[in-house]
Amino acid sequence: MKTTERNHSGFTLLEVMIALAIFAVCATTLIQQSGRNIRQEQLLQTRTYANWIAENELERLRLQASIPARGETERELKFAGSEWKVLHQVSTTDDPDLMRVDIRVRPLASDDLNAETSGYRLQGFIGRY
Incomplete structure (x- = not known):
């Protein structure tokens, strides 16, 4: 064996830097995906609650003793x-004994009640009998 040969063990600086770069790219991707998942979960929760509220409001209107009057009604509630x-919008149909009800629900912190993405819309019908 020659005396000039050396037994090298371990990683070179270049190998360590490449490994760190790969780790940084993977970590960045995971963090971004986690943020997207959190936003998606919050959106799904908001839409689910808004759906429940809209269904409850439609049933509340159906259980009233009389058909609601035409027009818009806006109210706030805690849920x-x-x-x-x-927002309830009651309108007439071709049948005088049937009313159309459009219900829009959104979180109070949201700015626009008409925005498609800020809440939930439900359409239903209420009959006289």
Whole structure:
């Protein structure tokens, strides 16, 4: 064996830097995906609560003794620890004994009741009999 040969063990600086670069790219991707998942979960929770509120409002209107009057009604309520804004729009149909009800629900913190993404819309019908 020659005396000039050396037994090298371990990683070179270049190998360590490449490994760190790969780790940084993977970590960045995972963090971004986690943020997307959290936003998606919050959106699904908001839409689910808004759906429940809209269904409850339609049933509340159906259980009233009389058919609701034509026009718009807006109210605020508290549900699942949050404030919500509910808009009922009652309109007539071709049948005088049947009313169409459009319900829009959104979190009170949201700016636009008409925005498609800020809440939930439900359409239903209420009959006289």
